[in-house]
Amino acid sequence: MTDNTAVADGTTDGSASAAGPLLSVEDLVVEYATARGPFKAVDGVDFQVSRGGSLAVVGESGCGKSTLARALVRLLKPVSGRIVLDGTDIAALPERRLRPLRRRVQMVFQDPYGSLDPHLTAQQIVAEPLRMAGVSDRAQRARRAAELIDRVGLPSSALERRPPEFSGGQRQRVGIARALASRPDLLVCDEATSALDVSVQAQVLDLLRELQADTGIAYLVIAHNLGVVREISTEVVVMRAGRVVETGPTAAVLASPADPYTRALRRASLDPTTIRGVKPRAVLSAVPDASSPSSPSPVAPASPASPASPVSPTSPASEGNRT
Numbered sequence: 546m547t548d549n550t551a552v553a554d555g556t557t558d559g560s561a562s563a564a565g566p567l568l569s570v571e572d573l574v575v576e577y578a579t580a581r582g583p584f585k586a587v588d589g590v591d592f593q594v595s596r597g598g599s600l601a602v603v604g605e606s607g608c609g610k611s612t613l614a615r616a617l618v619r620l621l622k623p624v625s626g627r628i629v630l631d632g633t634d635i636a637a638l639p640e641r642r643l644r645p646l647r648r649r650v651q652m653v654f655q656d657p658y659g660s661l662d663p664h665l666t667a668q669q670i671v672a673e674p675l676r677m678a679g680v681s682d683r684a685q686r687a688r689r690a691a692e693l694i695d696r697v698g699l700p701s702s703a704l705e706r707r708p709p710e711f712s713g714g715q716r717q718r719v720g721i722a723r724a725l726a727s728r729p730d731l732l733v734c735d736e737a738t739s740a741l742d743v744s745v746q747a748q749v750l751d752l753l754r755e756l757q758a759d760t761g762i763a764y765l766v767i768a769h770n771l772g773v774v775r776e777i778s779t780e781v782v783v784m785r786a787g788r789v790v791e792t793g794p795t796a797a798v799l800a801s802p803a804d805p806y807t808r809a810l811r812r813a814s815l816d817p818t819t820i821r822g823v824k825p826r827a828v829l830s831a832v833p834d835a836s837s838p839s840s841p842s843p844v845a846p847a848s849p850a851s852p853a854s855p856v857s858p859t860s861p862a863s864e865g866n867r868t
């Protein structure tokens with residue numbers, strides 16, 4: 546990377562070819578090894594994200610959203626299916642060939658308290674991906690980190706502060722700056738605002754929208770809050786028990802959902818007893834699942850008594866957090 550400005554403002558480097566979707570997910574299956582055998586947390590999922598587009602994946606707790614997100618950044622290795630990033634299927638690429646592509650898809654995590662190293666300054670946190678990307682000049686890295694911190698709306702004094710000295714919203718801004726450092730084409734935001742107060746949530750969503758307008762970065766937003774989905778996405782994928790039950794333009798799907806499960810999600814998100822858009826599982830699990838009529842309560846997680854490591858040889862622990 547040699548273009549300081551582009552790195553600093555998060556713009557993509559133009560290496561993506563212009564034709565076709567940025568990301569195409571095809572018949573993706575991700576399993577966990579459990580005491581009772583392999584468990585399909587993501588079961589034949591298909592969707593596409595256009596260049597500069599914004600797609601939300603929505604569904605109640607346990608439907609497989611985070612598993613999907615982690616597979617997309619290859620913190621988990623799918624058992625089958627394709628993840629075609631700008632023409633290259635990364636689903637099964639060995640780490641050596643994956644490494645140069647990792648910078649193009651970055652992730653912002655839900656927990657702004659746990660996803661940043663508390664011992665590092667914001668400058669070190671944001672500069673680290675630059676070092677990994679081969680920017681060897683320390684002064685150059687520091688300059689770019691300062692530009693990114695400014696870009697996400699934090700004062701320059703933030704550079705010398707450590708995560709415990711920030712509020713949740715400020716930490717999430719540092720996480721976004723870190724994710725932008727490698728000039729990704731796609732940001733996967735896994736419940737990136739759900740740990741934040743409503744007003745702070747709105748500020749972070751505003752920031753994400755501004756960044757997209759300025760840079761053309763694409764978003765894949767994992768959310769259970771339909772308010773967030775409305776705010777940030779133009780396309781939506783509704784997941785239930787590892788499968789896609791409905792997909793389409795966000796406005797149309799939320800205005801008149803075709804699937805009973807989406808209707809139940811929408812009702813739940815409007816219900817005052819809903820906690821941050823999540824209805825207690827019992828209500829949603831009452832919606833019959835057309836795809837598996839024999840299972841009366843398919844929304845209930847088929848999670849094992851004792852979750853085991855993923856089936857894939859490439860576990861999150863072994864691949865680590867690349868952002």
Ligand SMILES: Nc1ncnc2c1ncn2[C@@H]1O[C@H](COP(=O)(O)OP(=O)(O)OP(=O)(O)O)[C@@H](O)[C@H]1O
Pocket residue numbers: 577578579584586604605606607608609610611612613769846847848849852853854855
């Ligand atoms: N390490 C694991 N081993 C076995 N099963 C797992 C493991 N991690 C998740 N699961 C199961 O996989 C399913 C999908 O989990 P996942 O975390 O992807 O759901 P989610 O939709 O992101 O939920 P939430 O919104 O609560 O984060 C759940 O049934 C969960 O219990």
